[in-house]
Amino acid sequence: MTIGDELLYGQVVDTNSAFMGQELAKIGLRVRQISSVSDRADEITTALDLARSRAQVVLMTGGLGPTKDDLTKHVLARYFGCELVLHEPTLEHVINLFKRFNRPMPESNKLQALVPASCQVLLNKGGTAPGMWFEHEGTVFVSMPGVPFEMKQLMIDEVLPRLQTRFQLRPIEHVVVMTAGLGESALAEKIADWEDALPANVKLAYLPSFGSVRLRLTGTDDGQPDLPGRMRALLPALRERIGAYIFAEEETTLEAAVGELLKARGLTVGTAESCTGGLVANRLTSVPGSSQYFMGSIVAYDNRIKTELLGVQPATLAAHGAVSEETAREMAEGARQRLGVDVAVATSGIAGPGGATPTKPVGTMCLAYADGQRTVSRQFTLDRGRALNIEYTTQAVLIMLRQLLAG
Amino acid sequence: MTIGDELLYGQVVDTNSAFMGQELAKIGLRVRQISSVSDRADEITTALDLARSRAQVVLMTGGLGPTKDDLTKHVLARYFGCELVLHEPTLEHVINLFKRFNRPMPESNKLQALVPASCQVLLNKGGTAPGMWFEHEGTVFVSMPGVPFEMKQLMIDEVLPRLQTRFQLRPIEHVVVMTAGLGESALAEKIADWEDALPANVKLAYLPSFGSVRLRLTGTDDGQPDLPGRMRALLPALRERIGAYIFAEEETTLEAAVGELLKARGLTVGTAESCTGGLVANRLTSVPGSSQYFMGSIVAYDNRIKTELLGVQPATLAAHGAVSEETAREMAEGARQRLGVDVAVATSGIAGPGGATPTKPVGTMCLAYADGQRTVSRQFTLDRGRALNIEYTTQAVLIMLRQLLAG
Numbered sequence: 001m002t003i004g005d006e007l008l009y010g011q012v013v014d015t016n017s018a019f020m021g022q023e024l025a026k027i028g029l030r031v032r033q034i035s036s037v038s039d040r041a042d043e044i045t046t047a048l049d050l051a052r053s054r055a056q057v058v059l060m061t062g063g064l065g066p067t068k069d070d071l072t073k074h075v076l077a078r079y080f081g082c083e084l085v086l087h088e089p090t091l092e093h094v095i096n097l098f099k100r101f102n103r104p105m106p107e108s109n110k111l112q113a114l115v116p117a118s119c120q121v122l123l124n125k126g127g128t129a130p131g132m133w134f135e136h137e138g139t140v141f142v143s144m145p146g147v148p149f150e151m152k153q154l155m156i157d158e159v160l161p162r163l164q165t166r167f168q169l170r171p172i173e174h175v176v177v178m179t180a181g182l183g184e185s186a187l188a189e190k191i192a193d194w195e196d197a198l199p200a201n202v203k204l205a206y207l208p209s210f211g212s213v214r215l216r217l218t219g220t221d222d223g224q225p226d227l228p229g230r231m232r233a234l235l236p237a238l239r240e241r242i243g244a245y246i247f248a249e250e251e252t253t254l255e256a257a258v259g260e261l262l263k264a265r266g267l268t269v270g271t272a273e274s275c276t277g278g279l280v281a282n283r284l285t286s287v288p289g290s291s292q293y294f295m296g297s298i299v300a301y302d303n304r305i306k307t308e309l310l311g312v313q314p315a316t317l318a319a320h321g322a323v324s325e326e327t328a329r330e331m332a333e334g335a336r337q338r339l340g341v342d343v344a345v346a347t348s349g350i351a352g353p354g355g356a357t358p359t360k361p362v363g364t365m366c367l368a369y370a371d372g373q374r375t376v377s378r379q380f381t382l383d384r385g386r387a388l389n390i391e392y393t394t395q396a397v398l399i400m401l402r403q404l405l406a407g
Numbered sequence: 408m409t410i411g412d413e414l415l416y417g418q419v420v421d422t423n424s425a426f427m428g429q430e431l432a433k434i435g436l437r438v439r440q441i442s443s444v445s446d447r448a449d450e451i452t453t454a455l456d457l458a459r460s461r462a463q464v465v466l467m468t469g470g471l472g473p474t475k476d477d478l479t480k481h482v483l484a485r486y487f488g489c490e491l492v493l494h495e496p497t498l499e500h501v502i503n504l505f506k507r508f509n510r511p512m513p514e515s516n517k518l519q520a521l522v523p524a525s526c527q528v529l530l531n532k533g534g535t536a537p538g539m540w541f542e543h544e545g546t547v548f549v550s551m552p553g554v555p556f557e558m559k560q561l562m563i564d565e566v567l568p569r570l571q572t573r574f575q576l577r578p579i580e581h582v583v584v585m586t587a588g589l590g591e592s593a594l595a596e597k598i599a600d601w602e603d604a605l606p607a608n609v610k611l612a613y614l615p616s617f618g619s620v621r622l623r624l625t626g627t628d629d630g631q632p633d634l635p636g637r638m639r640a641l642l643p644a645l646r647e648r649i650g651a652y653i654f655a656e657e658e659t660t661l662e663a664a665v666g667e668l669l670k671a672r673g674l675t676v677g678t679a680e681s682c683t684g685g686l687v688a689n690r691l692t693s694v695p696g697s698s699q700y701f702m703g704s705i706v707a708y709d710n711r712i713k714t715e716l717l718g719v720q721p722a723t724l725a726a727h728g729a730v731s732e733e734t735a736r737e738m739a740e741g742a743r744q745r746l747g748v749d750v751a752v753a754t755s756g757i758a759g760p761g762g763a764t765p766t767k768p769v770g771t772m773c774l775a776y777a778d779g780q781r782t783v784s785r786q787f788t789l790d791r792g793r794a795l796n797i798e799y800t801t802q803a804v805l806i807m808l809r810q811l812l813a814g
Contacts, residue, residue, distance in 0.1 A: 007424075007425070007428070007441065008428050008437070008438040008439075008440070008441065009428050009429065009432050009438070009612075010424070010425035010426060010427065010428025010429035010430075010431075010432065010438075011425075011428075011429070011612060011614055012425070013420065013421075013422050013425040014420075014421060014424070014425070014441075015420050017414075017417070017421070017443065018414070018417035018418075018419070018420040018421070019417060020417065021414070021415050021416050021417025021418075022416065022417035022418070023417075024417075025416045025417065030415070031415040031416070031417075032415070032445070032450070033415070033442060033443065033444050033445075033450070033454070034414065034415065034421075034441075034442065034443035035440060035441065035442050035443075036424070036440065036441035036442075037440055038439075038440075043439075043440070047440070050457065174416075183510070183513075184472060184473070184474060185472075185473045185474065185513040185515045185516050186510070186511075186513050188473070188474045188475075188513070188515060189513045189514070189515060195475070203476075204476070205412055205413060205476050206472065206474050206476065207413050207418060207419065208472070208554075214418075216413070216416075216418065218412075218416070271685075271706075273685070276689075277685075277688050277689050277691070277692030277693070277697075277701075277704075278678075278680070278684075278685025278686065278687070278688030278689040278692070278704055278706065279685065279686075279689045280685070281684050281685030281706045282683075282684050282685040282686045282689050282797075284684070285684030285685070285706075285708065285758075285797075286684070286793070286794060286797070288759070288760055288761065288793055289761060290684075290708075291708055291709070291762070294684075294708050295708055295709040295711070295712055296705065296706045296707050296708045296709055296712040296716070297685055297704070297705070297706035298703065298704070298705055298706075298716075299678075299685065299688045299692075299703045299704035299705070299706070300703050301692065301697075301698055301701050301702055301703045302698070302702040302703055304702070304747065305702055305703040305746060305747075308747075309703070309705075309716070309745070309746075338716070339712060339716075340711065340712075340715075351692075352695070353695050354695065354696060355698070380508070380509075381507065382507070382508060384533055384556060385556070386693070386695055387693060388556055390689075390692075390693070
């Protein structure tokens, strides 16, 4: 349960729930439902009733600030029929926090040390609002601050360990397979027989995102030994069907997988980008340590820069236009030389909304790859609006790069 | 209601709810609760019962894919007691989509054209899963795909207009003021008196994001004429207090505001990027029509490229290092010349986690601006992890660019 009007107004994206869901799954707790409710006593109370009706554990974040609009603590005290009492260690902690930042402490912050009498206080190292653990008629209720880093610290240091001792948890295992280059439904068709043959305690989920699909196997303990091993043993049959599209058998990104390939083969890379405007370079350099293999890029938006800095032939531009496989190929080859890299990829396209020609509609995209031995290019058309056209083209050229490096 | 196990496992952060909340608030609909439920018929059904008990409108996303784990459509058909029927226009649309990507259409995608008989189909331009509008015992239920860009297009083109005609909505007016370069609390201090003097029917929200704060005035109808005009009349007093930090008085982006300044002054721009790895160029080119003023960039990750392509003096690198204001200044000046642009900005820093030196910790960032008359640089240190360091530095250099272009 995440509490706060800012969530309902959409002023803040709720990232706390995803974090809690991930951590709970790891220790074998299945999240039944996520609810975001407003800072209103009646709605919080109703949500608490519903939550306890469907779960043994109710985790809450938010509504613990010192300001008037934060009600969670008062609602919980009323809900569990107890008073708010002063918790000395918390008061000391709050006073020390302000000392540490040598800031004067606003009176209102003393209220942070008031907690419902029936709760067990969980020290919030990172902030002034303490975590609170309640047990009520067999249900565990935990209230945590909404500030993500405070909540995360409380979850890891206090809540998860307590939950593991409080409950006999059946482990859940996840195996993630990252694929790129095949759509969700095409993928599903290729592995339909494999999916149908999965053991009853293993569930498959497709998590698609822009040109790449994450396959997630969730295994629930069936009492037999070595669930992780038995799940991994399902993968060879999967590889037989879609091996060419698998870029990792763990949670990772396409750019990280490309980086691993480059490091393994001792190659350097650079990019020449028109329509993607630097996003390919940005994706490649988002990987820690990418400076080992990523040298640089030339973003050639203007044709003058395509010729001056990438050595694209004016004749090629004249004959085929900037948005053509021919130009993309010369961009990739030019980038290899000018940047002095082993491998270069290039993009040129019409991101839109303007720029279309009779023969080249918005969304016309050309990609090229050059590694000295060969230059490969492809063209496609896909218009989902400027931002997504740029993102999709970036994804497509990274997929192309990975497949050619791997193949 | 967002539907999907991946949300409960925390493998996907639910950004759909925040978007819907924002858009609904704009048309005067208050979100009562957000729920994320699993892909299980029983849990979806229970959630539907609860949702209709608390709201007149129930918006759903997710669970509309062609794969086995997607159930929403079947659950809705059963819930409203009707059959799934073939919707010809959707089938044509799906077939055309695959034609356009010239990909063979997997059989399973024909299923995308099956819809509950009682629903009104909302065309999903961007994807294969149609939106569905139901009216049942006075409650409106809308089912949309979970893919954010498909959902957003459906919301804006189909759902929001229909909701506005279906309900008598008390008009709400929003006036947005975009600021950059001043933190939330510093901003709040400067405008405290102005905020206190706001009329009772006008509320101010601070929507901070990375070095820029969006101020949103929400005015509710008070029966008096011309609410929009009266809200606009509040702005001159705001400008007096924070004019230098305001980059727009409408919903826009920093990069779009920079683009407007460049066009107004007839200037071209380019970038030289090390630590930001092309993200500055990507932000600038995310603006439609940016090819009018954005010429290109050189991403110089490797020092060799800083010297070869940007003309940074080896002596400068030797004396001050790559991460220094001196190097950043030469990068900006070099980019101006090599890219043949009027204005260039440069970034060089240590994004981390590696790369720190005794004198330069992770998060050390150097920015520079050059326009031929002057070269301006600054350095700061801020470490929030690699991804945020890159984003923050990009934001900082765009703020610098805007202020120097405007000033």
